[in-house]
Ligand SMILES: *[C@@H]1O[C@H](CO)[C@@H](O)[C@H](O)[C@H]1NC(C)=O
Ligand SMILES: *[C@@H]1O[C@H](CO)[C@@H](O)[C@H](O)[C@H]1NC(C)=O
Ligand SMILES: *[C@@H]1O[C@H](CO)[C@@H](O)[C@H](O)[C@H]1NC(C)=O
């Protein structure tokens with residue numbers, strides 16, 4: 001994921017907090033106010049057999065965050081490489097990352113030992129098709145074939161994301177990437193290669209990872225690749241328009257998604273029997289007060305964050321509140337496009353970490369110019385305290401709220417929770433009991449929701465390894481396995497949460513306490529005291 005990035009979105013709503021660093025550091029602070037929310041999580045002790053048969057448990061990474069080998073075997077830079085090399089990730093880059101490109105076999109062995117049913121990863125477009133379109137890179141093809149074959153051999157289902165923030169830089173330079181309609185043809189051709197080459201072994205495909213956050217970070221606030229934005233919303237971009245481009249980028253993403261789904265259904269579905277989805281970043285959203293204004297603001301925020309993507313996919317058009325507030329800056333679907341977009345997702349991937357509290361700020365609708373936040377007209381309540389970044393409260397009830405929302409508002413579509421996990425400081429300790437509490441509480445919340453009729457069919461932790469994080473670089477970590485960056489061999493060490501998850505995946509009844517259940521690897525203490 002890109003947690004610091006995600007969570008900084010609401011914070012930057014406040015003009016006082018626009019500075020990137022602040023934003024990066026203060027994302028958790030928005031949570032502080034919610035401690036009074038009712039805790040409804042479920043059973044303290046449960047096992048995977050409490051879930052319906054076929055419910056999938058996994059973990060994930062993404063290409064730029066794990067692969068490394070950025071300049072090897074014909075890969076060309078993506079917009080994320082450019083961003084990292086310009087110094088926007090605390091100096092960290094994905095040049096080496098976890099060296100997953102070379103260590104995939106070892107990692108898959110760890111996945112098998114951990115007992116994952118499924119592994120979510122993404123394909124680096126510029127590794128597979130170095131110029132964004134045209135010839136396929138045989139070495140890129142071989143790498144992904146090897147990776148998929150190794151997973152299948154180990155009994156692990158691949159869940160593939162086609163696009164995880166890493167557009168080939170050449171396409172960005174040539175026509176501006178996602179703000180141009182030209183992207184639709186190139187993305188569809190890239191997807192075609194993936195389905196043709198890998199689809200015989202892959203059932204779950206996501207087109208684009210959290211387009212809502214991608215658009216806000218990359219095209220409004222300019223704090224993430226491809227860094228497009230305009231004043232007064234952000235100041236350091238060389239190109240962009242914060243008032244229009246986030247909407248344009250998401251529009252083109254939805255159209256590209258729809259055409260990719262159409263292609264799959266017409267050309268591959270019958271033979272490959274797979275499913276096409278798209279992932280959405282979601283929050284639990286709570287009102288600051290129960291005033292009509294705040295309750296309406298909650299609905300607006302849901303429409304802007306979730307409805308922006310999901311409303312078109314389910315109902316064929318943007319939510320009314322968005323059409324009203326954004327006006328002519330919101331692109332319109334033609335009748336044909338509308339038909340193609342509606343129903344084009346077989347499932348939705350949800351990225352859930354946290355909840356937010358908001359308050360009405362419809363006065364921002366009188367301002368000009370406006371961006372996403374002003375169009376949404378809400379204020380995020382923050383108790384800003386940067387020192388608490390790694391101590392966010394654990395609020396699984398927000399996840400239940402979201403799952404209930406999809407059930408009631410969107411007709412209970414199949415959902416895969418594609419990211420959920422706990423950020424900690426990197427390399428402080430392998431004894432990540434906080435991560436266990438977090439994951440335990442959230443799996444419990446999912447169980448409650450499933451028992452209450454939610455059509456959630458899988459749950460993935462983020463992340464399998466301590467990967468490179470967008471914005472935070474190597475300062476924070478979400479992984480079950482620590483990667484020793486000081487070791488030329490980048491050795492992996494299991495944290496307690498790897499053992500906890502393994503116990504759960506192997507069918508044991510687990511509670512929130514790691515202690516009794518954990519068998520600590522013999523090398524753990526050595527690594528811990530390094
Ligand atoms: C961004 O712009 C501000 C204001 O112009 C400037 O002070 C700051 O140094 C810039 N930051 C970067 C990272 O370029
Ligand atoms: C952004 O686009 C809108 C609509 O075309 C235009 O009115 C506005 O001037 C543009 N802003 C910038 C900074 O280019
Ligand atoms: C709003 O009302 C609900 C339901 O009565 C209650 O649970 C909640 O605490 C109230 N929220 C606030 C902020 O007062």
Ligand SMILES: *[C@@H]1O[C@H](CO)[C@@H](O)[C@H](O)[C@H]1NC(C)=O
Nearest residue numbers: 032383384385386387388391
């Ligand atoms: C921030 O956290 C520190 C340490 O926990 C605490 O001393 C301080 O009072 C907090 N500040 C605010 C504004 O909450």
Ligand SMILES: *[C@@H]1O[C@H](CO)[C@@H](O)[C@H](O)[C@H]1NC(C)=O
Nearest residue numbers: 040400401404407408452453
């Ligand atoms: C369970 O589902 C019902 C029907 O959708 C809903 O009214 C209720 O609020 C749900 N309970 C929880 C705890 O989400």
Ligand SMILES: *[C@@H]1O[C@H](CO)[C@@H](O)[C@H](O)[C@H]1NC(C)=O
Nearest residue numbers: 427428484485486528529530
């Ligand atoms: C990890 O932490 C240990 C001490 O706890 C320190 O010696 C080592 O340099 C750290 N490694 C990295 C990569 O930060």
Ligand SMILES: *[C@@H]1O[C@H](CO)[C@@H](O)[C@H](O)[C@H]1NC(C)=O
Nearest residue numbers: 487491521522523524526527
């Ligand atoms: C422990 O680490 C050492 C040094 O890295 C290695 O040689 C040894 O095989 C490891 N033992 C286990 C059980 O993993």
